[in-house]
Amino acid sequence: xxxxxxxxxxxxxxxxxxxxxxxxxxxxxxxxxxxxxxxxxxxxxxxxxxxxxxxxxxxxxxxxxxxxxxxxxxxxxxxxxxxxxxxxxxxxxxxxxxxxxxxxxxxxxxxxxxx
Amino acid sequence: xxxxxxxxxxxxxxxxxxxxxxxxxxxxxxxxxxxxxxxxxxxxxxxxxxxxxxxxxxxxxxxxxxxxxxxxxxxxxxxxxxxxxxxxxxxxxxxxxxxxxxxxxxxxxxxxxxxx
Numbered sequence: 001x002x003x004x005x006x007x008x009x010x011x012x013x014x015x016x017x018x019x020x021x022x023x024x025x026x027x028x029x030x031x032x033x034x035x036x037x038x039x040x041x042x043x044x045x046x047x048x049x050x051x052x053x054x055x056x057x058x059x060x061x062x063x064x065x066x067x068x069x070x071x072x073x074x075x076x077x078x079x080x081x082x083x084x085x086x087x088x089x090x091x092x093x094x095x096x097x098x099x100x101x102x103x104x105x106x107x108x109x110x111x112x113x114x115x
Numbered sequence: 116x117x118x119x120x121x122x123x124x125x126x127x128x129x130x131x132x133x134x135x136x137x138x139x140x141x142x143x144x145x146x147x148x149x150x151x152x153x154x155x156x157x158x159x160x161x162x163x164x165x166x167x168x169x170x171x172x173x174x175x176x177x178x179x180x181x182x183x184x185x186x187x188x189x190x191x192x193x194x195x196x197x198x199x200x201x202x203x204x205x206x207x208x209x210x211x212x213x214x215x216x217x218x219x220x221x222x223x224x225x226x227x228x229x230x231x
Contacts, residue, residue, distance in 0.1 A: 107155075
C-alpha cells in the first residue's frame, strides 16, 4: 500500500524559477513530514521538515506548505539553481504506534534546473 | 565527523548466493535503520534497531533477509539465496536516539546489490 504519493515524477525548471513538488498521504497518524534531497551515488539528506500543527515552514529558499485537512504537503524551491538538480523525496513519520521508527517515502521527483 | 559508512559500495552476485552488507553508523547513535531503494523509487523500510535489538522488522520481505547488530554499533544485513528481484540499493541510516519525537535519520551512501 502506497501511503505517500508524490508528483510529478520529473520536473524541469529554468534557473531562477520556482520548483514545486507535491505529496499526499493517507495515514492520519503521521505526525512529522520531512523532505529529503538525494544526489546520484549518495544517500538521502534531510532538507527541511514540518509538523502538522503549522501550515508553512520556510528555510532559506525552501518552503514547505502543509494542508492537514486535505492531507497534502508541498515543497517550494524559490530561485532554483543548477546545484539544486537532484532527486527529492517527501516522507512521513509516525512517532507512535507500531510504525514507530520508520520513514515512509514518496516515489521521488527528479528535478533538473537548466542554467 | 564521520558519517554513516556502508561496505561494500557495490556487490555483484549470482542468483542463489549469500551476501552480507555492512553498516557503520555514526558513533554514539543508538538507533539504526535499513531501507531498500529500487530503481526510480523511494526508500522502503526494512528493519529498525534500538541498541542491539530489532525493535521493528516488519519491512523484511521474507525469511531470506536477516539483520544483526550484536554490539549495538555495526550492523550486518544478510540475504540468503539471493534472487534477481533483490537487486537494489540498500541504505543504512542512524539516529542519535529513539524517543516519542522524531530524530533526524542520517543516511549512508548505500550498497548497490546486483543479482545476476
